[in-house]
Amino acid sequence: MKNPANAENTSINSDTTPLRDSIVPVGSACCDQLARSVFAAWKRWLISEDAANFDIASNHGFAIPVDCCPGKMSATLSLPRILPHVLCEWIGCRLFLWSGPVCERKRISLVSSRLTKRKDLHSDWYSALRTAVLRIDANGEALISVDRTSTSAAVLRASELFGVSCLRLIVSEGQCIDERELSAWIRAEIHQSNLRKNSDANVVRVSPELCISTPTQSSGDTDTEIPIVDRAAFALAERLLVLSCRPNGHIESLTKRHLRNSHRRSCHVLAASNNGRSIPAQLIDEGVIPWILTSTDADTDRGSLTSDPELTPSSVVPGVELLSDNPLTSPDDWLCHWTRPCFGPWQGQPVDEYLDELILGCKSADRSGIAALLRMISTGCIQASSPENNHGGCVSFTAVPLREFRQRRIFRRHRQRYDFEPRGIAIRRSTLVELGARPVEYPTFEDYQQLQDRRWYQPATDARGRLDWTTEREWRLYGEVDLATLKPTDVCIFVDSEDEQQLLTRHTDWTVFRTPDQ
Numbered sequence: 001m002k003n004p005a006n007a008e009n010t011s012i013n014s015d016t017t018p019l020r021d022s023i024v025p026v027g028s029a030c031c032d033q034l035a036r037s038v039f040a041a042w043k044r045w046l047i048s049e050d051a052a053n054f055d056i057a058s059n060h061g062f063a064i065p066v067d068c069c070p071g072k073m074s075a076t077l078s079l080p081r082i083l084p085h086v087l088c089e090w091i092g093c094r095l096f097l098w099s100g101p102v103c104e105r106k107r108i109s110l111v112s113s114r115l116t117k118r119k120d121l122h123s124d125w126y127s128a129l130r131t132a133v134l135r136i137d138a139n140g141e142a143l144i145s146v147d148r149t150s151t152s153a154a155v156l157r158a159s160e161l162f163g164v165s166c167l168r169l170i171v172s173e174g175q176c177i178d179e180r181e182l183s184a185w186i187r188a189e190i191h192q193s194n195l196r197k198n199s200d201a202n203v204v205r206v207s208p209e210l211c212i213s214t215p216t217q218s219s220g221d222t223d224t225e226i227p228i229v230d231r232a233a234f235a236l237a238e239r240l241l242v243l244s245c246r247p248n249g250h251i252e253s254l255t256k257r258h259l260r261n262s263h264r265r266s267c268h269v270l271a272a273s274n275n276g277r278s279i280p281a282q283l284i285d286e287g288v289i290p291w292i293l294t295s296t297d298a299d300t301d302r303g304s305l306t307s308d309p310e311l312t313p314s315s316v317v318p319g320v321e322l323l324s325d326n327p328l329t330s331p332d333d334w335l336c337h338w339t340r341p342c343f344g345p346w347q348g349q350p351v352d353e354y355l356d357e358l359i360l361g362c363k364s365a366d367r368s369g370i371a372a373l374l375r376m377i378s379t380g381c382i383q384a385s386s387p388e389n390n391h392g393g394c395v396s397f398t399a400v401p402l403r404e405f406r407q408r409r410i411f412r413r414h415r416q417r418y419d420f421e422p423r424g425i426a427i428r429r430s431t432l433v434e435l436g437a438r439p440v441e442y443p444t445f446e447d448y449q450q451l452q453d454r455r456w457y458q459p460a461t462d463a464r465g466r467l468d469w470t471t472e473r474e475w476r477l478y479g480e481v482d483l484a485t486l487k488p489t490d491v492c493i494f495v496d497s498e499d500e501q502q503l504l505t506r507h508t509d510w511t512v513f514r515t516p517d518q
Contacts, residue, residue, distance in 0.1 A: 031190075034075060035183035041077060042093045042212050045084050073193065074098035079107070079204075079236050086263045090235035091171075091228060092209035095182065097189050099203040103167055105142035108132075109237030111230070111254075113246035114150045117343040117416065119358055120367045126154070126358045128243050128272040128293055133158040142167050142202075146233045151243065157355040171206040171232050182207060206232065226250045234258050241291070242271040247280065259286040323511050326492055327426040331401035335432055335475050336494070337382060338398075338405070338424035340417055342367040346375065347383050369423050370500055373493070376425060377508050382481040392478050394455075397432065399439070399473040402494060403516050408471075419472070422515040423500065427481070428490040437477040442470045 076096045078087050080103075087094065110132055115122050129151070136143060142165035145155040152168075159166035176182040189205045227250070234240065234254045245251045258264050270291040271279045279290050327334040344367075345354035357365035376382055384393030400408065400420070408420040429437075440458045443451070448459040456476065458469050483491060493512040495501050504512045 031183045031186045032179065034186060035179040038075075038077065038095050038182060039179050039210060039212060042084075042210060045077075046088070046093075046212065072100065073190065074100065074102050076102060080104055081238065082236060083263060086261070087235060089261075091206075091231050093212050094209060095186070095207040097186065097193075097205040097207070099193055099205075103142055103165075103202065105165060105167075106137075106140055107144045107167065107236060107238045108136060108141055108241065109144050109146075109233050109239070110151045110155055110241050110243055111233050111251055112150045112243040113249045113251045115244070118341055118367060119344070120365045123361060123365075124293075125243055127361060128291075129154055129158060130359055130361070131293060132241050132243075132272075133162050133164055136164045138164065141165070144169060144233070144236060146171060146229045146236075148227070148229045149233055151233075153351075154355060154359060157352060158359050161356065161359060166202060168203045169206055169232060169236065170203065171229050172208045173228060174208040175211050176208045177211045182210065226254065230254060238267050240267060240269045242269065242288070245271065245280070245283070252280075252283070255283060255288065256286055259288070323489060323492065325489075326511065326513070327402045327494065328513070328516065331403065332399075333429055334402075334426045334492070335397035335399055335429050335437070336402055336405075336424055336426045337395060338419075338421040339369050339372040339376065340421055341369050342372055343416075347386075369421055370495070370503070373423050373425070373495070374504070374507065376483070377493070377504070377510075380482065380484040382425065382483065384478070384480045394476045394478045395481050397427070397437065397475040397477070399429075399475060400471075402426065405515055406517060422494070422496040424494060425483075426492040426494060427486065431486060431490045432475065432477060435477055435481070436479075437475050440474040440476055 074097075076098065077094070078084050079096065084093075110129060112125070115125065119126075133143065133155070143155055143159050144167045145152045145159070146169045148171075156166060156168060158164070172185065176185060185207055189207075193203070193205070230250050231254065234257075240255075240258065242251060242255060245255065255269060258267070259269060268289060269287065270289045271283065273279050273290050273292045279288060284290060325333065327336060345351055354365070356362070382395050384395055386393055398420075405420045405422055409418055409422065410420065411418050438456055440456055442458055442460040445459040445461055445463055445465075448454065448457055451457055455478065458472075458474060460470050461468055488509060491510045493504055493508065493510050494515050495504060495512060496515060498514060501512050501514050
């Protein structure tokens with residue numbers, strides 16, 4: 001069996017020299033030299049008779065330290081204890097550029113099918129992730145996070161929260177057809193590493209697949225229809241924990257493939273099962289180990305803002321009497337702004353703060369429509385939407401009577417959201433006009449495209465004429481609405497149910513009423 005440790009004194013340019021312990025200064029010439037050596041090394045091992053059995057644990061996956069001011073980068077053809085032959089089958093021939101020394105820790109990968117856009121509805125998923133991270137062996141294990149996978153952001157943030165070692169992998173798409181393209185990629189990645197040197201302490205940049213043709217190269221079942229980042233999360237792990245697995249999805253396919261691969265048997269697969277969710281029997285038969293979380297492992301009963309135990313009847317603040325002149329009795333005098341669930345951080349909220357709420361199981365992670373309405377009431381502000389077309393953001397209202405909301409409620413597939421939600425804030429029309437609100441005009445789609453200033457315009461239909469936007473009867477007010485400056489009689493709150501009505505009367509003196517069924 002070949003052992004590159006016996007070839008320390010051979011020149012790196014030799015076709016028979018493994019890539020090990022050679023210091024390469026960063027520059028065009030050395031990047032070219034490294035690229036040539038990488039292609040040559042892969043070709044040697046692909047045609048080697050014992051390549052499939054080669055043990056690279058002792059040489060860190062063909063390591064080449066690379067001089068990179070202000071510190072040292074490392075370059076390898078694989079990761080510790082991952083056979084090049086296996087790597088080729090899963091993600092193809094690659095080069096790995098480490099931002100520092102090669103990490104020798106056992107690598108733990110948390111994988112999952114994609115979650116829905118409402119992340120706050122997956123408290124059990126985040127409970128499992130939190131528990132898994134807390135159980136990492138701080139002395140000998142490290143999480144791996146592959147950019148653009150469903151778990152990457154949460155794993156990175158959880159590792160920071162709990163002080164766990166984490167290896168971030170940035171996997172490049174595409175291919176390098178020759179040494180020249182690989183050299184260009186190396187230079188670009190080293191430049192990026194220098195620009196972000198303060199935040200890249202544990203980053204591994206993975207090259208595009210190297211196009212290497214040899215007589216004995218095995219094409220393998222590379223599942224090229226599955227994203228490379230998902231394949232890498234499986235191929236580079238030494239223990240896998242499946243947080244969620246959608247039937248017939250990519251994660252299920254990769255899990256089965258992993259379990260049937262004789263070279264990967266030492267990498268055990270655990271699958272989280274909590275909150276009544278079961279693991280498919282077929283996966284257990286294949287070899288998945290069930291990981292059953294109980295209340296002692298993770299607190300999955302986070303609750304929500306609408307179930308706060310501190311909101312007792314004694315804390316109820318009576319609201320004012322229902323106005324005689326309100327959106328139900330005088331619909332033409334009022335404009336309504338409905339609230340939707342929020343898909344992510346609140347406007348202006350740091351992403352890390354939102355991830356902390358999810359990972360730690362905080363009630364403040366609630367992003368339901370009622371939570372959005374409570375936030376408006378507590379802040380006393382309706383925030384403007386994100387600016388578009390170099391104009392400031394606006395707050396949208398509708399002149400459609402509130403009594404028609406339920407029958408008009410419709411799911412807009414192209415925006416993945418509902419219109420005419422049954423909860424929100426109504427403001428007297430005359431007050432909004434004084435603040436600068438105006439009704440939207442609806443030109444034809446063709447005329448709309450010719451407009452330079454579109455602040456007060458919306459096309460009457462979409463390009464195909466299928467959606468009629470005129471039915472929304474939209475009004476716009478540019479800038480946020482400071483509710484605290486409005487008279488109490490100029491604002492009403494409408495909600496979806498009597499429970500929500502009871503909840504909101506504890507938080508506001510404005511009139512709160514339920515959206516009628518008809």
